[in-house]
Amino acid sequence: MMQNKLLKIIEEAERGRIMTVEEMTDLFATADGKVVQELFQAADRVRHSAVGDEIHLRALVEFSNYCRNNCCYCGIRLDNRQVERYRMEPDEVVEALASAHRMDIGTAVLQSGDDLWYDTDKIIRIIRGIKESYGMAVTLSIGERSYEDYQAFKAAGADRFLIRHETSDPELYAELHPGMTLEHRLLCLRRLKELGYQTGSGNMVGLPGQTCLSLARDVELIRDMGLEMAGIGPFIPAEGTPLADAECGTLNLVLREVAMLRLSSPLLMIPATTAVATIDPQGRQQALRCGANILMPNFTPMRYRESYRLYPGKACINESSEQCIGCMSRMISSIGRTVGRGPGHSLMQNDECGLRNDYRTNCKQDG
Ligand code: SF4
Incomplete structure (x- = not known):
């Protein structure tokens, strides 16, 4: 019977067996509520034993909404003329993190569109400013750059880098990202791993044209690249984009992917993203x-x-940082967990390149 088969897959995955893509596809596709609940509970147990009950806070600063790209789902894509654009000066970015440091938050996450106005020197100024002023861990989420840039940012003190692949389906990727390729995205991830960053990717769930098989391959990709972090969010249609009228992704499918990622890569750092709060309080x-x-x-x-505004209705944009921390602290204790202290670095060992199987190739090759 299908239910027994799926429950057995979950039980074995909890004990460490690697799930196949077919098995994960079945877990994405099933309509069996008991199986889905068991999947969530097994993932919660693995989370507890692998990374413990601490929830780490990362202070996010979105420092520029300029972007040279035109991703079809994104509210700040180049061609969206309705967006009021802004850029923060490097010193302003550093200053924005002063209160996070006072609140004992150990990591700064610097996020922007793919904005080359911030050249190598400006990004280095920001990284050094944060390190010298606060000693916080620095995570960059600034898109595709050259190997030399990634190298220079690492030498300046950057600890982590996030660059989501968004979908592991190369054709869907090409459709959604004019002028970009999945191949180059993965090359960036490999380079970051090779340079010793704690590296994160992630994907959207519910994109038009996405299948359960493709979602299973997203989990496989994150696992097989040995990534340290993965952010998963629902697709949310945004005004002023070609996908404005498409259907929104569902929370349930996002949660299934979060759970399968935890079972597949127990030590992964997985954020509960703002996008999931946007589709469900x-x-x-x-x-x-x-x-x-x-x-x-x-x-x-x-x-x-x-x-x-990457998407409409974004949660928590009117709350001050202090209110946000208060709300999150209450959320954390209400589910019986604790706030993590310190930088909350990945517990994974970063081996020579950290890559498995097909992903182990020469990181310096051009793409
Ligand atoms: S998703 Fe990122 S790279 Fe794509 S348009 Fe939006 S900000 Fe730019």
């Missing part, structure tokens, strides 16, 4: 109960927040 709590262990309070100055 309880979304983050639910994600934290089925595998997630990170929250990202927003420290972007209030005057810019409204303009960093």
Whole structure:
């Protein structure tokens, strides 16, 4: 019987057996509520034993909404003329993190569109400013750059880098990202791993044209690349984009992926993203109960927040950082967990390149 088969897959995955793509496809596709609940509970148990009950906070600063790309789902894509654009000066970015440091948050996450106005020197100034002023861990989420840039940012002190692959389906990727390729995205990830960054990727769930098989391959990709972090969010249609009228992704499918990621890569750092809170007020709590262990309070100055709209209805943009921390602390204790202290580095060992199977290739090759 299908239910027994799926429950057995979950039980074995909890004990460490690697799930096949076919098995994960079945877990994405099943309509059996008992199986889905067991999947979530097994992932929560693995999260507890692998990374513990601490939830680490990462202070997010969205420092520029300029972008040279035209991703079809993104509210700040180049061609969206309705967006009021802004850029923060390097010193302003550093200053925005002062209160996060006072609140004992150990990591700064610097996010922007793919904006080359911030050349190598400006990014280095920001990294050094944060390191010298606060000693926080620095995570960059600034898109595709050259190997030399990644190398220079690492030498300046950057600890982590996030660059989501969004979908592991190369054709769908090409359709959604004009002028970009999945191959180059993965090359960036390999380079970052090779340079010793704690590296994160992630994907959207519910994209038009996406299948359960393709979602299973997203989990496989994150596992086989040996990534340290993965952010999963629902596709949310945004005004002023070619996908404005498409259907939104569902929370349930996002949670299934979070759970399968936890079973597949027990030590992964998985945020409960703002996007899940946007489609469901309880979304983050639910994600934290089925595998997630990170929250990202927003420290972007209030005057810019409204303009960093990757999708509409974004949760928590009107709350001050202090309110945000208060709310998150209550959320954390209400589910019986604790706030993590210190930088909350990945517990994974970063081997020579950290890559498995097909992903182990020469990172310096051009793409
Ligand atoms: S998803 Fe990122 S790279 Fe694509 S348009 Fe939006 S900000 Fe730019």
